[in-house]
Amino acid sequence: MALTREERERFLAEPHVAALAVDSAQEGRAPLSVPIWYQYEPGGDIWILTGRNSRKGTLIAEAGRFTLMADRLTPTIRYVSVEGPVIATRPATREQLVEISARYLPAEKVESYVDFAWKEHGEQVVVHMRPQRWLSSDLGAS
Numbered sequence: 001m002a003l004t005r006e007e008r009e010r011f012l013a014e015p016h017v018a019a020l021a022v023d024s025a026q027e028g029r030a031p032l033s034v035p036i037w038y039q040y041e042p043g044g045d046i047w048i049l050t051g052r053n054s055r056k057g058t059l060i061a062e063a064g065r066f067t068l069m070a071d072r073l074t075p076t077i078r079y080v081s082v083e084g085p086v087i088a089t090r091p092a093t094r095e096q097l098v099e100i101s102a103r104y105l106p107a108e109k110v111e112s113y114v115d116f117a118w119k120e121h122g123e124q125v126v127v128h129m130r131p132q133r134w135l136s137s138d139l140g141a142s
Contacts, residue, residue: 003136008080009042011136015103016070020048022056023063032059037104038068045128046082049092049100052123060086060127068129076140084132092124 003011020036034056040046046068050057060066064086071079097117101110 001138003078003080003138006042007138008134008136009040011078012040012046012068012070012080012082013042014070016072017104018068018070020056020066020068022059022066025059025062032056036068037100038070039100039103045087045130046084047096047126047128049096049124049126051121052125057125057127061089066127066129076138078138078140079136081135082129082131082133084130086127087130088128089125090128092126094118096126097124 015037017035018038019033020038021031021033024030024032032055036048036050036056038046038048048068050060065084066086067081067083069079069081071077094114097114098110101113101117105113
């Protein structure tokens with residue numbers, strides 16, 4: 001059963017590790033699909049943090065859009081897939097790295113992870129996507 005707008009937005013706002021898909025821009029290759037952390041608040045835009053020169057970052061810049069899909073298995077199988085255009089790409093700040101890390105990691109691990117990532121992951125960017133098309137379902141809903 002498809003989710004209502006409120007249900008899908010509330011679900012996407014939960015800290016699921018999403019699958020990001022973006023056109024690979026290469027003949028004979030499928031879209032790039034990788035796991036990613038993301039940030040979302042109902043009614044707003046989605047943002048991700050990635051390496052400026054990573055394959056993912058380069059392909060997103062070329063395509064100008066991407067898809068995120070988040071799912072769960074319990075208590076029912078549920079998913080939300082959202083696709084849309086990139087509306088902004090800006091250099092990442094340490095504060096944004098802290099925000100997204102705190103969404104996914106236990107509090108006691110955030111500081112050490114942020115210190116490591118800020119030093120070792122190279123130049124990072126925050127990519128904002130405006131949700132345009134949604135697919136969703138709860139396969140256990142009646």
